[in-house]
Amino acid sequence: MSRPTLTAVFVAFLLTSSVAKPNAKDKKPKQVVPAIECDMRAGKINLPEFIVKCPAKCRETKEKVYGTGVFASISSICNAAIHNGVITNSGGKVIVMKMGGQATYKGSFANGVRSLSLPNWRDSFSVSVGKPKKGVIYPSTLIFVPSRPTAENTADHKDPPHSTVSPATEPSSTAAPPTTTHVTTPIATAPPITTSATPRVTVHKVREAGRSHPYFSSVARQSQSTKGKGPTQAFRGSSVYANRFSSRTNTGVHRPETGTPIRRQPHVSSASVFSRVQPQSERKQHTAQSNPTFARRDWPHPAFSRPDGSSGTRRPTDSSYSVPNTSYKWNRMSTGDPTVLDPRPDNTEYEQYGQYPPEPEDHKPLSETGHTKDCKVDIAFLMDGSWSIGKRRFKIQKDFLVDVSQVINVGVAGPMMGIIQYGDDPVTEFSLKQFSSSKDLKPAISKIVQKGGLSNVGKALSYINKNFFSDANGNRGGAPNVAVVLVDGWPTDKLEEASRLARESGINIFFVTIEGPDENEKQNVVETNFVEKAVCRTNGFFSLPITSWFALRKEVQSLVKRVCDTDHLVCSKTCLNANDIAFVIDGSSSVGTGNFRTVLQFVANVTQEFEISDTDTRVGIIQYTYEQRLEFAFGQHNNKADLLNAIKRINYWSGGTSTGAAITYAADQLFSKSKPNKRKIMIVITDGRSYDDVRAPALAVHHKGVIAYSIGIAWAAQDELEYIATDPDREHSFFVDEFDNLYKYVPKIIHNICNEFNSQPRN
Secondary structure, three states: OHHHHHHHHHHHHHHHHHHHHHHOOOOOOOOOOOOOOOOOEHHEEEEOOOEEEEEOOOHOOOOOOEEEEEOOOOEHHHHHHHHHHOEEOOOEEEEEEEEOOOOOOOOOOEOOEOOEOOOOOEEEEEEEEEOOOOOOOOOOOEEOOOOOOOOOHHHHOEEEEEEOOOOOOOOOOOOOOOOOOOOOOOOHHHHOOOOOOOOOOEOOOOOOOOOOHHHHHHEEEEEEEOOOOOOOOOOOOOOOOOOOOOOOOOOOOOOOOOOOOOOOOOOOOOOOOOOOOHHHHHOOOOOOOOOOOOOOOOOOOOOOOOOOOOOOOOOOOOOOOOOOOOOOOOOOOOOOOOOOOOOOOOOOOOOOOOOOOOOOOOOOOOOOOOOOOOOEEEEEEEEOHHHHHHHHHHHHHHHHHHHHHHOOOOOOOOEEEEEEEEOOEEEEEEEEEEEEOOOHHHHHOOOOOOOOOOOOHHHHHHHHHHOOHHHHHOOOOOEEEEEEEEEOOOOOOOOHHHHHHHOOOOEEEEEEEEEOOOOOOOHHOOOOOOHHHHOOOOOOOOOOEEEHHHHHHHHHHHHHHHOOHHHOOOOHHHOOOOOEEEEEEOOOOOOOOHHHHHHHHHHHHHHHOOOOOOOEEEEEEEEEEEOOEEEEOOOOOHHHHHHHHHHHOOOOOOOOOHHHHHHHHHHHHHHOOOOOOOOEEEEEEEOOOOOOOHHHHHHHHHOOEEEEEEEEEEOOHHHHHHHHHHHHHHEEEEOOOOOOHHHHHHHHHHHHHHHHHOOOOOO
């Protein structure tokens, strides 16, 4: 072969090698990650497994998340990923894997995101870090579940084709599926996607007018739903009148402007002839055990509302996957035109679960006249108006208060009832004296409008202590003061100090805690053990924990029984109204007439600080020398004016000093007749050493539960003062060098009496 020929062959070989080299091995396909918004829910994407990219700051959107670890498909993908620690609030890639529904989804708080509880849901998903395994390529476009069409001409309509969205293009129904050559991908196991399909045909029947509740009606008629009925077109989560409202754009949740209350439209009877249609296939999913529990909300409700005069076509929605907006309610006048009637009950908050709210199982209609007797109490109900409670639960709370008002039989001879609504700040809805009958209370409670804000219970307790229980607001004095606090979850401020001051003012604080914090949520509570720090006593009588809002109305009878049990309302007894006080006054010759009058003025000044009556603090006085004289006994003067006049009229006796005998006399003549629910207090005032022994008589009264104070003047013996006084001596024994300095110890004695009373164990 010639030289030129060899050269040509060599050049051709080089060219062939250089062209074929890039194709010798296929390039690794590059993963394209579709971007989504914070509000995208897993149930809206019709893929068994996929990868997405979340934007930054999704946590601030407070899009709802249901569950922990495994989430309901109506949850926000991005916030679920933040909650699970897969990404941070800066965003990132997330792999989503679909799975079957769960019987329950437990809410929790993690990474700044609160997930909510849910009783059950048909589909679930889990999230993991967005790093695909080697050789796995996820779809570069997302296939979305189509929105349900409106019910207009439903027999002729077809479902629209499944649409796909490219991360860089507008939605297109003709987008080609992703290429996955030589790669095993999760999409290979996905069910086949059809471009058109006939909507699911479901047999259903309209709920009969007059039945109790759509949920129970559907369960009761499961076995007869198909008899005598032909197939009728229905769509899950939609209404047969779904096309009669104009479209509106959900601008997201936000707090209303200041001074703009959220008002409810009148509720429409659920027993109307145009009742809600529910597909039979979904009815079969309901059981008596599937009653949903409200998920706690920690965000404000929107303030917008839809004017009744608007018209047009309502934008179709897929309520199987979308969480409905519950901030507004439509109501139309009955015109007979099915295109404008919407007589369905307001069940929007339950439709996200495909269920209806259960009615209280053991709640019977309450008597308009009530059944309680001898229940003379002044009750303030502190109702939770915070945003966390939600619209539906706020109405349950009002229904509960209506039930209570009917049971206790409000009246001037019995209990009086007022309501304060608290949020950021407390507001008096109506005072104790505003309504004097249960009949008048019922419509007043129904008209209360939710204020919103936080759950500042401490501020509300301070408010009732300073402002509510006053003569101007109808406080009757002789009736125990009761405050019943209803709180959703836990307070958002501290309440220990406010509660202590309220108790010391004689207010019996009850706590009704609905869906309180579990072990995982206790770390988020502002003040630990807030119920124990607030209630009158920690023995369980004053606290009523409720596990679910659905169970609240079952506790009406239990709560009424407690607040009307006046024998157990021990916080009505304060340091100023729960005492039997015996003054034992030295009338010996060394005192003198002028100084004796000074001692009587001191006694009057101390007495002036207490609430005097036969049921409150009672005062008795003994004057002694060698002998003893009962000036007046407990209960002999039952109002303050008479008592002060009686003190003034006491005559100076003069004689020796037998303090020990005087203490024994006080035990026999006064404390033996003391009431069992009174604190026994003895105040001995002397100016010299006793002629007899004081130790044995003092020890005897101490053993009988008498709290003894000793006040020595001038020549009084310090050792005897300490023997007489209850331990610790420094809190119960005082000495002054002159009679004229006695007045200085009035506030000290009052303070010590109250401090000792308020420091008693609250169990």
